[in-house]
Amino acid sequence: MTDAEKRAGAPAEGLSYEQARAELATVVERLEAGGTSLEESLALWERGERLAEICQGWLDGARQRIETARQARQTSST
Template sequence: MTDQKIAATGRTKKPAGSDERPSYEQARAELASVVERLEAGGVSLEESLALWERGERLAEICQGWLDGARERLDTARRSREPATEG
């Protein structure tokens, strides 16, 4: 992440090799903050682009969590269904 992106998002650099994925709640809260900043305006084009890119990444993270949750629910439902003989 560049220094400009860090300044635009308010995030700090993580240690090299650290690729921690935020929780769904953390990603959603940060995404809401990014959207607020973009909607408020008053930031440079470079900051807007950095915020947009961060927002896209956060949306992907949230979608990943939601997809994983749906998969777990589907698996749990299937395991409760009686076996059918065919």
């Protein structure tokens, strides 16, 4: 993980937002398709929850970076 990713609130798992989102979409497709055992469905659900947390972490980090940049711009313009 790069320093920029750490500052942006990147998840420890090392997945980019795009990677986590794509894997989450695959998990959802597999769950919706059915045909998996209960155990596999639970494992997919748990993985989906973790991937959703990773995506949210990236979004929260991006939101914070934007807010910090806005505050810096307002401070410098006053």
